[in-house]
Each structure stands twice: as structure tokens, then as C-alpha cells.
Amino acid sequence: ETGVTQTPRHLVMGMTNKKSLKCEQHLGHNAMYWYKQSAKKPLELMFVYNFKEQTENNSVPSRFSPECPNSSHLFLHLHTLQPEDSALYLCASSQGGAPGHETQYFGPGTRLLVL
């Protein structure tokens, strides 16, 4: 276990549904990340939060809405998704702050299927 948990592990939703992915880290880290992992593609960074503040939005469509209520929790709210959004969504955390703390630790991911 890496100390990063994600729920649900699997999710099937229709294009008109609204759902949320949850991530929690037990490592005392200050930075959290959302990634999208599709088949045969590199990991795509979506959002970065440092000390609860969003520091990066990597041109992600507005149908993905992140929320970071505190340094330990990160959500990804989903609405009106498209079939091409089907992928593995990975959460990661790192210590954040000064350089030297860049190593990111990943959760197990949520496998999302959009019908």
C-alpha cells in the first residue's frame, strides 16, 4: 500500500450522470494530483493542488471539476462525460513545497467506463 486510497475502484456511468471520484492520502503530503491514463498513452496530468490551492489545470474540459477541501482529500467531480473519457483515473500525492520532494505516490486508480 502506498498510503493513497481511491474510491470507487470501478465506475460505470452514462453520459448524463453526475459522479465523483475520491482520493485520500495518509502520508502528510501537501500536494495532490489527478492523472488520466488511457491505453497506449503516457500518463496525462490533469490537475495539481499545492496546499489546497489549484496550481495547475492542464487544459482539462470543464466536465471534470476538481475539489480539494484539505491537504488529505481530493475529489474529481464528473458530469456529462463522453465515451472517450473512459480511462483509469489516478490520484497521486507528494510532499510538495521545496524541490527535493517531487516523488509522487500513486493510488490504485478508478477504472471509469462511460457508456
Next chain:
Amino acid sequence: GESVGLHLPTLSVQEGDNSIINCAYSNSASDYFIWYKQESGKGPQFIIDIRSNMDKRQGQRVTVLLNKTVKHLSLQIAATQPGDSAVYFCAEINTGTASKLTFGTGTRLQVTL
């Protein structure tokens, strides 16, 4: 542009042999590199890292080599075991810019008996 890539998408190795997984990067400003292992149904797991002031670093059964001259990174796994079967990613970062890792596409390591 910045890119991190892997030479071979699939590597098949016999149990007990050594494995070598390669990675090329194009950003000469990258100064920190990480290897991750991703098993089926799991998230990437940190294996080993190396900073640009080093050219070799050893862990338990794993060694990472960094050749800055040709911008090449490799992961060596000694005495490969069935449990080593996974996809391996390299990632690079320029720590002077931000904590933003750039990942390669991954190499699948298959260990045969």
C-alpha cells in the same frame, strides 16, 4: 519539445536473467528522474530515483543508470522474477520549474519461466 520515451514497448525476459529497460529523454534541463512499476490493476509504484548529479544508483535488485551526454536512462533488474512482470515507466522533471513529472509511455516486462 519535451518528451520522455521508451525504446521498446514490450520486453520478454526469462526468469533468473537480468532485465534492462531503457528510456530516452529530450529535456536537457531535467535534473531528477524516477522509475515506476505498474502492475495490472494497480497504480504506478515508485521503484527508484536518481538526480542528475549522479550517474548510477542502486537499490534492492535494481540499478538505475543515467547518461546525461546522450540523455538516456536505464533500469536494470537483476535475477528477474515473475513478480517483476509489469509495465515500467520512466519520468523526468526539471525541479527548477515545478513539481510536474513527464512520463514515458511505458515498457511491458514479461517474465517467462
